[in-house]
Amino acid sequence: MRVHANRDSALVLAAQASKAVPRITTIPELKGIHMEADARLAMLTMTATNQEVSIRASMPAAVEESGSAVIPADLLPDILKRLPGDQVSFSTVGPGIIHIGSAMRSTGSTS
Numbered sequence: 001m002r003v004h005a006n007r008d009s010a011l012v013l014a015a016q017a018s019k020a021v022p023r024i025t026t027i028p029e030l031k032g033i034h035m036e037a038d039a040r041l042a043m044l045t046m047t048a049t050n051q052e053v054s055i056r057a058s059m060p061a062a063v064e065e066s067g068s069a070v071i072p073a074d075l076l077p078d079i080l081k082r083l084p085g086d087q088v089s090f091s092t093v094g095p096g097i098i099h100i101g102s103a104m105r106s107t108g109s110t111s
Contacts, residue, residue, distance in 0.1 A: 001067025003037040005044050005059060007088040007102060011080040013057045014073075017048040020055040021073040032070040035090065039063040044090075048073060069098045 017033045025031060034047045044061035047054060069092055080088060083102035091099045 001037045001092045002065040003044055003061050003063045004089045005061035007086055009059045010088050013046045014076045016057045017046040017055050018073040020048040020050050020053050022050040033073045033076055034070050036068040037063045037066055039066040
């Protein structure tokens with residue numbers, strides 16, 4: 001998976017999806033947000049569930065490579081809040097490993 005998106009919009013999606021994550025659970029899969037990038041649709045979708053209610057939120061994104069990952073719901077919104085700049089990138093780099101980074105927009109200054 002390789003996707004670039006607006007950081008603030010991704011933060012809103014993560015916050016919305018995380019509302020479905022149960023506070024206490026013995027099922028590890030329910031503690032995460034499932035993130036799916038679809039290159040054909042140019043969409044980033046985040047989904048979470050507590051087995052009774054599911055929340056699925058999508059946004060347009062620049063998807064270079066389709067794929068998916070599950071990120072702990074208690075970490076994703078905090079990571080996105082702390083990133084500088086207005087763009088975020090998500091890239092899976094191996095099994096169970098995702099790189100989340102930011103790209104600051106150029107100010108266009110000249111010398």
